[in-house]
Amino acid sequence: MLLEVRDLHVEFTTRDGVAKAVNGVDYSVEEGETLAVLGESGSGKSVTAQAVMGILDVPPGRIAGGEILFKGRDLLRMKEEERRRIRGAEMAMIFQDALSALNPVLTVGKQLGEMYEVHRGMSRKDARAKAVELMDRVRIPAAKQRVGDYPHQFSGGMRQRIMIAMALALEPSLIIADEPTTALDVTVQAQVMDLLAELQRELNMGLILITHDLGVVADVADKIAVMYAGRIVEAAPVHEIYKAPAHPYTRGLLDSIPRLDQKGQELYAIKGLPPNLLRIPPGCAFNPRCPMAQELCRSDVPPLYPVTESPVARASACHFWKECLHG
Template identity: 80%
Template sequence: MLLDVQDLHVDFRTRDGVVNAVNGAGFSVDEGETLAVLGESGSGKSVTAQAVMGILDTPPGRITHGRVLFRGRDLLTLGREERRRIRGERMAMIFQDALSSLNPVLSVGYQLGEMFRVHRDASRKEAKARAVELMDRVRIPAARERVNDYPHQFSGGMRQRIMIAMALALEPELVIADEPTTALDVTVQAQVMDLLAELQREYRMGLILITHDLGVVADVADKIAVMYAGRIVEHAPVHDVYKRPAHPYTKGLLESIPRLDHKGGELLAIKGLPPNLLHVPAGCPFHPRCPQVREVCRHDPRPPLYEVGEGRSSACHFWKETIGE
């Protein structure tokens, strides 16, 4: 197993109290596998990713419990320097907004080459040559001429390609992409996603794709982990989820995709709002919004992750009912 996250808990200390951003999240990714982590804003997707990468802002964030096993080694027990050496070299991250995530005052060539200079002790010249190669690799036209350009001189799609090139520079074993296409035009989204999927196959990397775009997920993911209020509520192979969701929240998400054959009809949405993480509801955190809610759902203990089938689990007491419909 490449990455195995077990029972991860992350707290944020704020003025109003302790926010439990991640509440026992667990999932795994294998070599060459793509896991899509799905969920609304505030569900803890990005915080989980940051905890795995080791770039969580601490304070205010704090990992209170859990294990992050990377090739069997618990990253949370490593020292700061050991952790740093793994970042970039063995696991890398692609961020959402490439314009703000690239340094505005350094050329893209410098920022790409930095990976080789820091992790591989490359000379300045060597680093620049590798930067040009990388830009070619992600199909940026006229890479040689553009290597000294600055981020603001590129289009949104090109910038995101540069982010991808930077993450893949040292051919890491695991890449976490945090909503890599959200900030892009729809036409460019597909190109960037295709490029990412292609490179992932080529390097046989594990890929964690954080998104709320169900359309993207169906095309590229092998497995899905659905997050709600800091927990994984469903974890399953991608086709099972689309065919027969085992959690009412997943079902709601799928139903809320606008469909062409329902043209003129009402758009379906999950009613209510995601819970305030300062006061997560007792029992199943989804119960106030759940159409199938029963009395037992309103009280602790929370529903555990039930084994639903081969490599499938759901945190719903009534998964059989949900799946059977």
């Protein structure tokens, strides 16, 4: 197993109290596998990723418990020095907004080359040559001429390619992409997603794709973990989840996508709002918005029930997953 997150808890201390952003998340990624983490804002999907990368703001953030095993070793027990060697070289991150993730006063060549200068101790000249090679690899036209350009001189799609190039520079075994195409236009989105998927196959990397877009997920992921209020509420292979969701939240998300055959009718909408993390409802966090909620849901936190074991492992954190699956 390349990465295994076990019972992770992350809290943020705020003026109004402690916000429990992540409440016991488990997931794992194998080499060459794509895990999509799906959730709305505040679901904890990005915070989990930041904890894995070790770029969580501490304080106000705090890892309150759990393990993050990377190639069998717990990252949370490592010294910062050791984590720094792993970060960038063994695992890398692609951010949503390339314009603010890149340094505006350094050329892209310099920023790409820095990876080799810092981690590999290359000379500036060699690093620059490597930067051109990388830009070619992510199909930036006229890489040689553009290596001295600054981030603002590139279009959104090209900037996102540079982000991808930077993440791939040291051929890491794990890539975490946090909403990599959300800021891009649809026609460019498709190009960037295809590129990412292709490079992943080529290098046999594990990929964690964080997104709120069910459509993007479906195109590339092997399995999905749906998060709500800091927990995974459903985990399943992509095809299974679309065919028959086993959690009312997943079902609600799928049903609220406009469909051709429902034009003119009211769209299905999940009622209410995502919960305030300072005051997560008792029992199942989704119960105030759930059409199936019963007394049990208001009192007992549902564990992640196994739905099927084989041929594929599925799990749902709903007391009534059977009814949801078949209803």
